[in-house]
Amino acid sequence: MKTRGSFLKRLPPLHIQIAAAMLLGAACGIFLGPDAALAGIPLKSVYHFLGTAFINALKMIIVPLILSSIITGVTGMKSGEELGRMGAFTIVYYMVTSLAAILAGLFLVQLIKPGLIDGLPVGHDLGLDSLSQEVVEKISSHHSSELANVFLRMIPTNIFKAAAEGQMLGIIFFGVISGLALLRLRTERAIQTVTRFWDGLFKVMMLMTEWIMKFSPIGIFGLVAGVTASTGVSAFSSLAWFFTTVIAALALHSLITLPALLISWGINPLKHSKAVLPALVTAFSTASSSATLPVTMECLEKTARIPNRITSFVLPLGATVNMDGTALYECVAAMFLAQAYGLHLSFAQQFTVVLTALLTSVGVAGIPAASLVAIAVILGTIGLPAEAIAPLLVVDRVLDMCRTSVNVFSDSCGAAIIYRIEKDTAPRLSRREGAT
Ligand code: ASP
Numbered sequence: 001m002k003t004r005g006s007f008l009k010r011l012p013p014l015h016i017q018i019a020a021a022m023l024l025g026a027a028c029g030i031f032l033g034p035d036a037a038l039a040g041i042p043l044k045s046v047y048h049f050l051g052t053a054f055i056n057a058l059k060m061i062i063v064p065l066i067l068s069s070i071i072t073g074v075t076g077m078k079s080g081e082e083l084g085r086m087g088a089f090t091i092v093y094y095m096v097t098s099l100a101a102i103l104a105g106l107f108l109v110q111l112i113k114p115g116l117i118d119g120l121p122v123g124h125d126l127g128l129d130s131l132s133q134e135v136v137e138k139i140s141s142h143h144s145s146e147l148a149n150v151f152l153r154m155i156p157t158n159i160f161k162a163a164a165e166g167q168m169l170g171i172i173f174f175g176v177i178s179g180l181a182l183l184r185l186r187t188e189r190a191i192q193t194v195t196r197f198w199d200g201l202f203k204v205m206m207l208m209t210e211w212i213m214k215f216s217p218i219g220i221f222g223l224v225a226g227v228t229a230s231t232g233v234s235a236f237s238s239l240a241w242f243f244t245t246v247i248a249a250l251a252l253h254s255l256i257t258l259p260a261l262l263i264s265w266g267i268n269p270l271k272h273s274k275a276v277l278p279a280l281v282t283a284f285s286t287a288s289s290s291a292t293l294p295v296t297m298e299c300l301e302k303t304a305r306i307p308n309r310i311t312s313f314v315l316p317l318g319a320t321v322n323m324d325g326t327a328l329y330e331c332v333a334a335m336f337l338a339q340a341y342g343l344h345l346s347f348a349q350q351f352t353v354v355l356t357a358l359l360t361s362v363g364v365a366g367i368p369a370a371s372l373v374a375i376a377v378i379l380g381t382i383g384l385p386a387e388a389i390a391p392l393l394v395v396d397r398v399l400d401m402c403r404t405s406v407n408v409f410s411d412s413c414g415a416a417i418i419y420r421i422e423k424d425t426a427p428r429l430s431r432r433e434g435a436t
Contacts, residue, residue, distance in 0.1 A: 014213065014214075014216070014217075014278060015277050015278055015281070017217040018216060018217050018220055018278065018281045019281070020217070021216075021217035021218070021220045021221040021224070022220055022221075022224050022281065022284075022285065024221055024225075025047075025220065025221040025222070025223070025224030025225035025228070026224050026225070026228050028043070028047075028221075028225045028228075028229070029047070029224065029225040029226065029227065029228025029229035029230075030228050030229075032229065033229060034229045034230055036229075043225075043229070044226065044229055044230070046222070047221075047222040047223070047225040047226035047229065048222070048226055049222065050218055050219055050221060050222025050223075051219055051220075051222035051223035051226050051285075052222075053219060053222075054212075054215065054216060054218070054219020054220070054222065054223070054286075055219070055223075055286055055288070055291055057212045057215075057219075058209075058212060058282075058286065058291040058292070058294060058295075059166075059290075059291055061205050061208050061209065061212075061294055062166075062168075062290055062291070062293060062294070063163045063166075063171060064201055064205055065202070065205040065206075065209075065293065065294055065297075065316075066168060066171050066172065066175065066293070066316045067163075067171055067174070067175050067198075068198045068199075068201040068202035068205060069175075069202055069205075069297065069308075069311075069312035069313075069315075069316055070171075070172055070175030070176060070179060070312065070313065070316055071175050071178055071179045071182070071198045072179075072195075072198050072199050072202050072308070072309075072312055073179070073308070073309055073310075073311075073312030073313035074175070074176055074178075074179025074180060074182075074183070074313065075179050075182050075183060075195055075198070076308070076309040076312070077183075077309060077313075083176075083179075083180070083313075085425070086310075086313060086314070086418060086422065087313075089418050089421055089422075090313070090314050090317060090318075090414065090418060093322075093414045093417060093418065094317075094318065094321060094322040094414065095358070097257070097258065097261070097322070097324050097410050097413075097414070098322065098323065098324050098327045098358055098361055099327075099354075099358060100253065100257050100324075101249075101253045101257070101324035101325065101327050101328040101406070101410075102327050102328055102330075102331045102354050102357050102358060103354070104249045104252045104253045104257065104328060105245075105246075105249040105327075105328035105329070105331040105332040105335075106331055106332075106335065106350065106353075106354060107249075108245050108248050108249045108252065108332070109245050109249070109331070109332045109335040109336060109339075110335070112241060112244070112245045112248070113339055114239075114241035114242040114244070114245045114336050114339070115242070115335075115336045115337065115338070115339025115340035115341075116339050116340075117241075121339060121340050121341060121342035122339075122340050123340040123341045123342065154169045154170060154172075154173045155170070155173060156170030156171075156173070156174065159171070159174050162174075166290070166365065166367070168290060168316070168319070168320040168365070168366070169320055169321070172316055172317060172320060175316075182194060182195065202308075202312070205294065206294070206297065206298060206301075208294075209294035209295060209297070209298050210298065212294070213278065213282075213295060213298070216278075216282060216295075219285070220281065220282070220285040223285040223286065224285055227397050227398065227401070239391065239392075239394060239395050242332075242333075242336050242392075242395070243395050243398075243399065245332055245336070246328075246329055246332050246333075246399050246402070246403075247399075247402060249328050249332060250325055250328060250329075250402055250403060250406050253324060253325075253328060253406060254325075254405075254406045254409050254410075258324075258409060258410060258413045261413060261417065262413055262416065262417065265416075265417045265420045265421070266420065267416050267417070267420065272304060272412070272413070272416055273409075274303075275299055275300070275303040275304040276296065276299045276300065276303075276304065276408075276409065276412040277299075278295055278298075278299055279292055279295045279296040279298075279299045279300075279408055279412065280405045280408060280409055281405075282295045282408075283296075283401075283404045283405045283407065283408040283409075284401045284402070284404065284405045285401065286368075286404070287368040287369075287397065287400040287401045287404045288366055288367050288368055288404060289318075289319045289323070289366035289404055289407045289408050289411070290319050290320070290365070290366030290367060291366075291367075292319070292366075292404070292408050293315060293316060293319045293366075296315055296319070296408055296411060296412055297311050297312070297315055299412070300315070300412055300415050300416070304412075304416065306415055306416060306419045307419070310415055310418055310419045310422065311415050314411070314414055314415040314418050315411055315412075315415055318410070318411030318414055318415070319366050319407075319408075319411060320365075320366060321362045322407070322410055322411055322414060323361040323362075323364055323366075323371075323403075323407045323410075324361075324406055324407060324410040325402065325403030325404060325405070325406030325407045325410075326361045326364050326370075326371045326374070326403055326404075326407055327357045327358055327360075327361035328357075328403070328406070329371055329375075329399060329403045330356075330357040330360060330361060330371055330374050330375050330378055331353055331354060331357040331378075333375045333378075333389075333392055334353050334357070334375055334378040334379055334382065334384075335350075335353065337379060337384060337388045337389070337392075338382060338384060340388075341384060341388070343382070343383075343384070345382060349382050352381050352382065353378055353381070353382060356377060356378045356381050357374070357378060360374035360377055360378065361374065366404075366407070368397070368400055368404075369396060369397070369400055371400075371403075372389055372392070372393075372396065375389055375392070376389055
Protein backbone atom coordinates (compact mmCIF):
# COMPACT_ATOMS: atom_id res chain seq x y z
CA MET A 1 0.00 0.00 0.00
CA LYS A 2 1.32 3.43 -0.89
CA THR A 3 1.80 5.73 2.08
CA ARG A 4 1.05 9.46 2.16
CA GLY A 5 4.79 10.10 2.51
CA SER A 6 5.57 8.42 -0.80
CA PHE A 7 2.76 10.38 -2.47
CA LEU A 8 4.25 13.66 -1.26
CA LYS A 9 7.68 12.56 -2.46
CA ARG A 10 6.35 12.05 -5.97
CA LEU A 11 5.14 15.67 -6.19
CA PRO A 12 7.41 18.15 -8.02
CA PRO A 13 9.66 20.37 -5.84
CA LEU A 14 7.90 23.03 -3.79
CA HIS A 15 9.01 26.01 -5.88
CA ILE A 16 7.60 24.36 -9.03
CA GLN A 17 4.32 23.68 -7.23
CA ILE A 18 4.19 27.31 -6.06
CA ALA A 19 4.93 28.68 -9.54
CA ALA A 20 2.22 26.46 -11.03
CA ALA A 21 -0.22 27.57 -8.33
CA MET A 22 0.45 31.23 -9.12
CA LEU A 23 -0.07 30.76 -12.85
CA LEU A 24 -3.21 28.72 -12.32
CA GLY A 25 -4.53 31.28 -9.83
CA ALA A 26 -3.89 34.20 -12.20
CA ALA A 27 -5.53 32.32 -15.10
CA CYS A 28 -8.62 31.44 -13.02
CA GLY A 29 -8.97 34.99 -11.72
CA ILE A 30 -8.57 36.66 -15.12
CA PHE A 31 -10.52 34.22 -17.31
CA LEU A 32 -13.32 33.22 -14.96
CA GLY A 33 -13.78 36.78 -13.64
CA PRO A 34 -15.26 38.00 -10.35
CA ASP A 35 -18.73 36.42 -10.70
CA ALA A 36 -17.87 32.79 -11.50
CA ALA A 37 -19.49 30.12 -9.34
CA LEU A 38 -19.20 26.36 -8.93
CA ALA A 39 -22.31 24.43 -7.86
CA GLY A 40 -23.81 27.72 -6.65
CA ILE A 41 -20.77 28.61 -4.54
CA PRO A 42 -19.08 31.87 -5.67
CA LEU A 43 -15.48 31.07 -6.59
CA LYS A 44 -14.36 34.34 -4.99
CA SER A 45 -15.37 33.03 -1.59
CA VAL A 46 -13.45 29.78 -2.26
CA TYR A 47 -10.33 31.80 -3.19
CA HIS A 48 -10.81 33.93 -0.10
CA PHE A 49 -11.13 30.86 2.14
CA LEU A 50 -7.99 29.19 0.78
CA GLY A 51 -5.90 32.38 0.89
CA THR A 52 -7.04 33.42 4.36
CA ALA A 53 -6.45 29.95 5.81
CA PHE A 54 -2.84 30.11 4.57
CA ILE A 55 -2.19 33.64 5.86
CA ASN A 56 -3.82 32.82 9.21
CA ALA A 57 -1.61 29.74 9.59
CA LEU A 58 1.51 31.86 9.01
CA LYS A 59 0.31 34.63 11.33
CA MET A 60 -0.52 32.06 14.00
CA ILE A 61 3.18 31.33 14.58
CA ILE A 62 4.60 34.84 14.22
CA VAL A 63 4.48 36.00 17.84
CA PRO A 64 6.03 32.86 19.41
CA LEU A 65 8.50 32.69 16.51
CA ILE A 66 9.71 36.29 16.85
CA LEU A 67 9.95 36.13 20.61
CA SER A 68 11.73 32.78 20.74
CA SER A 69 14.03 33.63 17.83
CA ILE A 70 15.08 36.99 19.27
CA ILE A 71 15.70 35.57 22.72
CA THR A 72 17.69 32.59 21.44
CA GLY A 73 19.51 34.95 19.07
CA VAL A 74 20.54 37.31 21.88
CA THR A 75 21.49 34.56 24.34
CA GLY A 76 23.44 32.80 21.58
CA MET A 77 25.65 35.88 21.26
CA LYS A 78 27.22 35.39 24.64
CA SER A 79 27.88 39.10 25.21
CA GLY A 80 26.16 42.44 24.97
CA GLU A 81 29.14 43.69 22.98
CA GLU A 82 28.53 41.17 20.19
CA LEU A 83 24.86 42.13 20.14
CA GLY A 84 25.77 45.81 19.90
CA ARG A 85 28.12 45.17 16.99
CA MET A 86 25.60 43.14 15.04
CA GLY A 87 22.84 45.62 15.87
CA ALA A 88 24.95 48.48 14.51
CA PHE A 89 25.74 46.61 11.26
CA THR A 90 22.09 45.71 10.85
CA ILE A 91 20.80 49.25 11.32
CA VAL A 92 23.44 50.72 8.98
CA TYR A 93 22.59 48.13 6.30
CA TYR A 94 18.86 48.81 6.64
CA MET A 95 19.25 52.59 6.43
CA VAL A 96 21.67 52.52 3.49
CA THR A 97 19.59 50.13 1.38
CA SER A 98 16.32 51.92 2.11
CA LEU A 99 17.90 55.22 1.11
CA ALA A 100 19.29 53.69 -2.09
CA ALA A 101 15.81 52.34 -2.90
CA ILE A 102 14.18 55.74 -2.35
CA LEU A 103 16.75 57.47 -4.55
CA ALA A 104 16.17 54.90 -7.33
CA GLY A 105 12.45 55.72 -7.11
CA LEU A 106 13.06 59.46 -7.09
CA PHE A 107 15.35 59.21 -10.10
CA LEU A 108 12.87 57.22 -12.18
CA VAL A 109 9.78 59.22 -11.21
CA GLN A 110 11.60 62.40 -12.27
CA LEU A 111 12.75 60.74 -15.48
CA ILE A 112 9.46 59.11 -16.55
CA LYS A 113 7.14 61.74 -15.03
CA PRO A 114 4.09 59.45 -14.80
CA GLY A 115 1.96 62.27 -13.39
CA LEU A 116 2.16 64.28 -16.61
CA ILE A 117 0.78 63.42 -20.04
CA ASP A 118 2.04 65.66 -22.86
CA GLY A 119 3.44 67.92 -20.16
CA LEU A 120 0.03 68.38 -18.49
CA PRO A 121 -0.88 67.11 -14.99
CA VAL A 122 -3.18 64.07 -15.03
CA GLY A 123 -4.91 64.95 -11.75
CA HIS A 124 -8.28 65.59 -13.36
CA ASP A 125 -8.27 62.21 -15.18
CA LEU A 126 -7.62 60.51 -11.87
CA GLY A 127 -10.59 62.26 -10.26
CA LEU A 128 -8.33 64.07 -7.83
CA ASP A 129 -10.66 67.03 -7.61
CA SER A 130 -13.56 64.93 -6.34
CA LEU A 131 -12.80 64.16 -2.73
CA SER A 132 -13.62 60.88 -1.07
CA GLN A 133 -14.65 61.59 2.50
CA GLU A 134 -14.31 57.95 3.46
CA VAL A 135 -10.65 57.86 2.45
CA VAL A 136 -9.92 61.15 4.24
CA GLU A 137 -11.37 59.85 7.48
CA LYS A 138 -9.62 56.51 7.26
CA ILE A 139 -6.25 58.14 6.73
CA SER A 140 -6.47 61.14 9.03
CA SER A 141 -7.51 58.93 11.93
CA HIS A 142 -4.26 56.98 11.56
CA HIS A 143 -1.36 58.98 10.33
CA SER A 144 -0.39 61.17 13.26
CA SER A 145 -0.15 58.18 15.56
CA GLU A 146 1.79 56.21 12.94
CA LEU A 147 4.61 58.71 12.71
CA ALA A 148 4.86 60.03 16.22
CA ASN A 149 4.52 56.75 18.05
CA VAL A 150 7.06 54.65 16.21
CA PHE A 151 9.54 54.89 19.06
CA LEU A 152 7.00 54.90 21.86
CA ARG A 153 5.48 51.70 20.51
CA MET A 154 8.84 50.04 21.08
CA ILE A 155 8.06 49.95 24.77
CA PRO A 156 4.75 48.12 25.12
CA THR A 157 2.77 48.73 28.27
CA ASN A 158 1.40 45.23 28.03
CA ILE A 159 3.35 42.57 26.16
CA PHE A 160 0.25 40.41 25.62
CA LYS A 161 -1.68 43.34 24.17
CA ALA A 162 1.27 44.14 21.87
CA ALA A 163 1.29 40.51 20.75
CA ALA A 164 -2.47 40.47 20.17
CA GLU A 165 -2.27 43.67 18.13
CA GLY A 166 0.73 42.48 16.14
CA GLN A 167 3.01 45.29 17.37
CA MET A 168 6.23 43.61 16.39
CA LEU A 169 8.60 46.39 17.48
CA GLY A 170 7.30 46.03 21.03
CA ILE A 171 7.78 42.27 20.94
CA ILE A 172 11.30 42.62 19.53
CA PHE A 173 12.22 45.14 22.23
CA PHE A 174 10.89 42.86 24.95
CA GLY A 175 12.76 39.91 23.41
CA VAL A 176 16.08 41.78 23.27
CA ILE A 177 15.78 42.98 26.88
CA SER A 178 14.76 39.52 28.12
CA GLY A 179 17.69 37.95 26.25
CA LEU A 180 20.10 40.48 27.75
CA ALA A 181 18.72 39.84 31.22
CA LEU A 182 19.17 36.12 30.67
CA LEU A 183 22.81 36.71 29.70
CA ARG A 184 23.36 38.49 33.01
CA LEU A 185 21.55 35.95 35.21
CA ARG A 186 23.74 34.20 37.74
CA THR A 187 21.47 31.30 38.69
CA GLU A 188 22.71 28.47 36.49
CA ARG A 189 19.56 26.35 36.84
CA ALA A 190 17.25 29.18 35.85
CA ILE A 191 19.43 30.04 32.85
CA GLN A 192 19.35 26.47 31.59
CA THR A 193 15.61 26.05 32.07
CA VAL A 194 14.65 29.33 30.42
CA THR A 195 17.17 29.06 27.57
CA ARG A 196 16.10 25.49 26.78
CA PHE A 197 12.45 26.54 26.81
CA TRP A 198 12.96 29.31 24.23
CA ASP A 199 15.26 27.16 22.15
CA GLY A 200 12.72 24.33 22.10
CA LEU A 201 9.86 26.68 21.27
CA PHE A 202 11.87 28.14 18.40
CA LYS A 203 12.52 24.68 16.93
CA VAL A 204 8.85 23.78 17.20
CA MET A 205 7.87 26.98 15.35
CA MET A 206 10.34 26.24 12.57
CA LEU A 207 8.95 22.74 12.14
CA MET A 208 5.43 24.16 11.99
CA THR A 209 6.62 26.54 9.27
CA GLU A 210 7.80 23.55 7.25
CA TRP A 211 4.39 21.94 7.58
CA ILE A 212 2.54 25.12 6.62
CA MET A 213 4.77 25.52 3.56
CA LYS A 214 3.74 22.09 2.30
CA PHE A 215 0.25 23.55 1.86
CA SER A 216 1.46 26.90 0.52
CA PRO A 217 0.63 26.17 -3.16
CA ILE A 218 -3.06 25.86 -2.25
CA GLY A 219 -3.04 29.12 -0.26
CA ILE A 220 -1.05 30.95 -2.92
CA PHE A 221 -3.48 29.78 -5.60
CA GLY A 222 -6.36 31.27 -3.56
CA LEU A 223 -4.57 34.57 -2.94
CA VAL A 224 -3.50 35.16 -6.53
CA ALA A 225 -6.88 34.11 -7.99
CA GLY A 226 -8.67 36.39 -5.50
CA VAL A 227 -6.58 39.44 -6.45
CA THR A 228 -6.78 38.96 -10.21
CA ALA A 229 -10.53 38.21 -10.07
CA SER A 230 -11.33 41.43 -8.22
CA THR A 231 -8.81 43.77 -9.86
CA GLY A 232 -8.99 42.54 -13.45
CA VAL A 233 -6.55 43.78 -16.05
CA SER A 234 -8.37 46.87 -17.31
CA ALA A 235 -7.99 48.68 -13.96
CA PHE A 236 -4.33 49.18 -14.66
CA SER A 237 -4.62 51.17 -17.88
CA SER A 238 -5.29 54.61 -16.31
CA LEU A 239 -2.31 54.32 -14.02
CA ALA A 240 -0.08 52.49 -16.48
CA TRP A 241 2.85 54.91 -16.27
CA PHE A 242 2.77 55.10 -12.52
CA PHE A 243 2.66 51.31 -12.41
CA THR A 244 5.57 51.06 -14.85
CA THR A 245 7.65 53.57 -12.87
CA VAL A 246 7.20 51.66 -9.60
CA ILE A 247 8.00 48.31 -11.21
CA ALA A 248 11.07 49.74 -12.99
CA ALA A 249 12.38 51.28 -9.77
CA LEU A 250 11.78 48.07 -7.81
CA ALA A 251 13.57 46.13 -10.55
CA LEU A 252 16.50 48.56 -10.49
CA HIS A 253 16.87 48.12 -6.75
CA SER A 254 16.41 44.36 -6.58
CA LEU A 255 18.20 43.39 -9.80
CA ILE A 256 21.09 45.85 -9.67
CA THR A 257 21.66 47.55 -6.32
CA LEU A 258 21.10 44.61 -3.96
CA PRO A 259 22.92 42.04 -6.16
CA ALA A 260 25.83 44.51 -6.47
CA LEU A 261 25.96 44.70 -2.68
CA LEU A 262 25.92 40.90 -2.44
CA ILE A 263 28.71 40.60 -5.00
CA SER A 264 30.81 43.16 -3.18
CA TRP A 265 30.66 40.90 -0.11
CA GLY A 266 31.59 37.85 -2.15
CA ILE A 267 28.09 36.34 -2.23
CA ASN A 268 26.68 34.85 -5.43
CA PRO A 269 23.36 36.70 -6.03
CA LEU A 270 21.92 33.92 -8.20
CA LYS A 271 22.56 31.24 -5.61
CA HIS A 272 21.22 33.52 -2.90
CA SER A 273 18.04 34.34 -4.86
CA LYS A 274 17.45 30.67 -5.57
CA ALA A 275 17.76 29.87 -1.88
CA VAL A 276 15.20 32.49 -0.87
CA LEU A 277 12.80 31.95 -3.78
CA PRO A 278 10.04 30.34 -1.67
CA ALA A 279 10.16 33.36 0.66
CA LEU A 280 9.94 35.79 -2.28
CA VAL A 281 6.94 33.97 -3.70
CA THR A 282 5.26 33.87 -0.30
CA ALA A 283 5.88 37.61 0.11
CA PHE A 284 4.46 38.21 -3.34
CA SER A 285 1.28 36.28 -2.70
CA THR A 286 0.63 37.37 0.90
CA ALA A 287 1.80 41.02 0.51
CA SER A 288 2.96 40.79 4.10
CA SER A 289 6.58 40.66 5.18
CA SER A 290 5.57 39.71 8.72
CA ALA A 291 3.57 36.71 7.53
CA THR A 292 6.52 35.72 5.33
CA LEU A 293 9.06 35.84 8.18
CA PRO A 294 8.88 32.13 9.11
CA VAL A 295 9.51 31.17 5.47
CA THR A 296 12.40 33.64 5.11
CA MET A 297 14.03 32.13 8.20
CA GLU A 298 13.53 28.61 6.97
CA CYS A 299 15.07 29.40 3.54
CA LEU A 300 18.09 31.20 4.94
CA GLU A 301 18.85 28.62 7.60
CA LYS A 302 18.13 25.43 5.70
CA THR A 303 19.11 26.34 2.14
CA ALA A 304 21.52 29.27 2.40
CA ARG A 305 22.97 27.78 5.62
CA ILE A 306 23.17 31.08 7.44
CA PRO A 307 23.42 30.33 11.15
CA ASN A 308 20.48 30.86 13.40
CA ARG A 309 22.27 33.38 15.63
CA ILE A 310 22.32 35.76 12.63
CA THR A 311 18.89 35.09 11.13
CA SER A 312 17.12 35.08 14.48
CA PHE A 313 18.21 38.63 15.11
CA VAL A 314 18.48 40.23 11.67
CA LEU A 315 15.30 38.86 10.08
CA PRO A 316 12.63 39.70 12.68
CA LEU A 317 14.09 43.19 12.89
CA GLY A 318 14.19 43.45 9.09
CA ALA A 319 10.60 42.28 8.65
CA THR A 320 9.59 45.11 10.93
CA VAL A 321 11.87 48.02 10.13
CA ASN A 322 13.61 47.33 6.81
CA MET A 323 11.26 48.01 3.93
CA ASP A 324 13.16 49.06 0.83
CA GLY A 325 10.26 48.39 -1.55
CA THR A 326 7.84 50.25 0.69
CA ALA A 327 10.14 53.27 1.11
CA LEU A 328 10.65 53.42 -2.65
CA TYR A 329 6.91 53.14 -3.30
CA GLU A 330 6.09 55.89 -0.82
CA CYS A 331 8.48 58.25 -2.58
CA VAL A 332 7.28 57.42 -6.10
CA ALA A 333 3.61 57.66 -5.06
CA ALA A 334 4.04 61.05 -3.37
CA MET A 335 6.04 62.46 -6.29
CA PHE A 336 3.54 61.07 -8.79
CA LEU A 337 0.62 62.70 -7.00
CA ALA A 338 2.50 65.99 -6.75
CA GLN A 339 3.07 65.84 -10.52
CA ALA A 340 -0.58 64.93 -11.10
CA TYR A 341 -1.62 68.03 -9.14
CA GLY A 342 0.76 70.18 -11.18
CA LEU A 343 2.87 70.91 -8.11
CA HIS A 344 6.53 71.68 -8.69
CA LEU A 345 8.56 70.50 -5.73
CA SER A 346 11.69 72.40 -4.73
CA PHE A 347 14.88 70.56 -3.82
CA ALA A 348 14.10 71.09 -0.12
CA GLN A 349 10.62 69.60 -0.57
CA GLN A 350 12.03 66.60 -2.41
CA PHE A 351 14.51 66.15 0.39
CA THR A 352 11.59 66.18 2.84
CA VAL A 353 9.85 63.49 0.78
CA VAL A 354 12.98 61.32 0.82
CA LEU A 355 13.53 61.76 4.55
CA THR A 356 9.89 61.16 5.46
CA ALA A 357 9.77 58.07 3.25
CA LEU A 358 12.87 56.74 5.02
CA LEU A 359 11.49 57.37 8.50
CA THR A 360 7.92 56.24 7.88
CA SER A 361 9.05 53.03 6.18
CA VAL A 362 10.53 52.05 9.55
CA GLY A 363 7.17 52.47 11.24
CA VAL A 364 5.07 50.78 8.54
CA ALA A 365 3.75 47.42 9.68
CA GLY A 366 4.58 44.35 7.61
CA ILE A 367 0.99 43.83 6.53
CA PRO A 368 -0.86 44.45 3.25
CA ALA A 369 -1.51 48.08 2.25
CA ALA A 370 0.25 49.43 5.33
CA SER A 371 2.21 52.03 3.38
CA LEU A 372 -0.91 53.91 2.27
CA VAL A 373 -0.97 55.53 5.69
CA ALA A 374 2.68 56.57 5.34
CA ILE A 375 2.01 58.08 1.91
CA ALA A 376 -0.72 60.18 3.48
CA VAL A 377 1.85 61.47 5.97
CA ILE A 378 4.26 62.40 3.17
CA LEU A 379 1.51 64.14 1.21
CA GLY A 380 0.80 66.22 4.32
CA THR A 381 4.43 67.35 4.51
CA ILE A 382 4.29 68.77 0.98
CA GLY A 383 0.86 70.32 1.44
CA LEU A 384 -1.26 67.84 -0.50
CA PRO A 385 -4.56 66.47 0.82
CA ALA A 386 -4.53 62.90 2.16
CA GLU A 387 -7.48 61.93 -0.04
CA ALA A 388 -5.25 62.23 -3.12
CA ILE A 389 -4.24 58.69 -2.32
CA ALA A 390 -7.61 57.31 -3.48
CA PRO A 391 -6.71 56.60 -7.15
CA LEU A 392 -3.70 54.55 -6.04
CA LEU A 393 -5.99 52.03 -4.37
CA VAL A 394 -6.84 50.55 -7.77
CA VAL A 395 -3.33 49.27 -8.35
CA ASP A 396 -2.14 49.13 -4.78
CA ARG A 397 -2.58 45.42 -4.16
CA VAL A 398 -0.50 44.27 -7.11
CA LEU A 399 2.21 46.84 -6.37
CA ASP A 400 2.05 45.78 -2.71
CA MET A 401 2.81 42.20 -3.74
CA CYS A 402 5.85 43.39 -5.69
CA ARG A 403 7.19 45.81 -3.06
CA THR A 404 6.76 43.23 -0.29
CA SER A 405 8.93 40.77 -2.25
CA VAL A 406 11.60 43.48 -2.48
CA ASN A 407 11.26 44.14 1.27
CA VAL A 408 11.84 40.47 2.01
CA PHE A 409 14.67 40.15 -0.53
CA SER A 410 16.49 43.05 1.10
CA ASP A 411 16.10 41.46 4.55
CA SER A 412 17.54 38.23 3.22
CA CYS A 413 20.49 40.04 1.59
CA GLY A 414 21.03 41.84 4.91
CA ALA A 415 21.27 38.54 6.79
CA ALA A 416 23.74 37.13 4.23
CA ILE A 417 25.93 40.25 4.26
CA ILE A 418 25.92 40.59 8.04
CA TYR A 419 26.93 36.94 8.29
CA ARG A 420 29.90 37.69 6.02
CA ILE A 421 30.87 40.76 8.05
CA GLU A 422 30.59 38.79 11.27
CA LYS A 423 32.71 35.99 9.83
CA ASP A 424 35.39 38.47 8.79
CA THR A 425 35.40 40.38 12.05
CA ALA A 426 35.02 37.42 14.38
CA PRO A 427 37.53 34.77 13.25
CA ARG A 428 36.72 32.63 16.27
CA LEU A 429 33.38 31.63 14.71
CA SER A 430 32.95 28.03 13.71
CA ARG A 431 34.46 27.13 10.35
CA ARG A 432 31.80 24.59 9.69
CA GLU A 433 29.06 27.19 9.21
CA GLY A 434 28.22 27.46 5.52
CA ALA A 435 27.28 30.46 3.45
CA THR A 436 25.27 31.02 0.31
N1 ASP B 1 2.85 45.08 2.52
C1 ASP B 1 4.14 45.61 2.87
C2 ASP B 1 4.89 44.60 3.72
O1 ASP B 1 4.31 43.81 4.43
C3 ASP B 1 4.02 46.92 3.57
C4 ASP B 1 3.48 47.94 2.59
O2 ASP B 1 4.27 48.47 1.79
O3 ASP B 1 2.28 48.23 2.59
O4 ASP B 1 6.08 44.53 3.66
